Amino acid sequence: MSPQLVASCLVLLAVLAGVGCRREPAAALWAGEPTVVPGDTALRFPSGAVFAPGFYMVRYIGRLPAREKAPFLLMEGVECTDCDAPPSVFLRSPSDGPAKPDTLLKGWFAYPGPIREWESKALLSDSRLFWGRCLPSGAAGLVQFSTDSAGRSELTRVGVAEVRGDTIVEWRASFAEVPRAGVVARVRAGECREVPSREQDAF
Numbered sequence: 001m002s003p004q005l006v007a008s009c010l011v012l013l014a015v016l017a018g019v020g021c022r023r024e025p026a027a028a029l030w031a032g033e034p035t036v037v038p039g040d041t042a043l044r045f046p047s048g049a050v051f052a053p054g055f056y057m058v059r060y061i062g063r064l065p066a067r068e069k070a071p072f073l074l075m076e077g078v079e080c081t082d083c084d085a086p087p088s089v090f091l092r093s094p095s096d097g098p099a100k101p102d103t104l105l106k107g108w109f110a111y112p113g114p115i116r117e118w119e120s121k122a123l124l125s126d127s128r129l130f131w132g133r134c135l136p137s138g139a140a141g142l143v144q145f146s147t148d149s150a151g152r153s154e155l156t157r158v159g160v161a162e163v164r165g166d167t168i169v170e171w172r173a174s175f176a177e178v179p180r181a182g183v184v185a186r187v188r189a190g191e192c193r194e195v196p197s198r199e200q201d202a203f
Contacts, residue, residue, distance in 0.1 A: 054099035069095035113197035
C-alpha cells in the first residue's frame with residue numbers, strides 16, 4: 001500500500017471517528033461533581049463548563065440522564081434574594097439554557113419538609129421528595145408526597161415529574177399508582193434517593 005493511500009485511509013478514519021464521537025464532548029462536558037461558583041448562581045464542572053440555571057443560592061443535588069441532550073441537573077435554589085421566595089428543588093438541562101423569570105418550569109417543587117406558620121408554629125404543610133428511578137415502571141424522575149393541612153382536614157397529593165427522553169412530563173398520581181411504600185423500597189434498593197427534609201417558617 002502506497003504512503004499516499006495510507007495517509008488517505010488515516011484521514012478517513014479520523015473523520016469517521018469524529019462523526020461517531022460528536023456526542024461525547026456534550027456528555028463529558030457536564031460529567032463529575034460540580035462546585036458552586038462564587039455568587040451562588042452557577043455551577044462549575046470539572047471540564048470547566050459553567051451552568052447558571054437562573055436561580056440564586058444554587059446547590060447541586062444530583063442528575064438524571066437525558067436521551068440526547070445534556071443531563072437534567074437536580075438543584076436547589078431560590079427565585080430571588082430580595083423577596084420571601086421559599087427554596088425550591090428543580091430539574092434543568094444545560095441544553096435548555098437558564099430558566100426565564102416568571103416562567104412555569106416543569107420539574108419544579110417546593111423544598112421538602114414541614115412548613116409552619118411563623119408565629120403560632122402551626123403545621124401548614126409537609127412533604128417528602130424523592131429522585132432517581134423511583135416510579136413503579138423504573139422510569140427516572142421526581143416524586144413528591146405532600147400534605148396540606150387546612151383546619152382539621154388534610155389533603156395529600158402525589159406529584160410526579162418523569163423524564164421521558166429529552167423532556168419532562170408532569171402528572172398527578174394516586175397512591176395506588178405510586179405507593180409511598182414502593183418508593184421507599186426503591187430507596188432501600190439504591191435505585192432512588194430522598195432529598196433531605198428541612199423545616200421552614202411561612203411568613
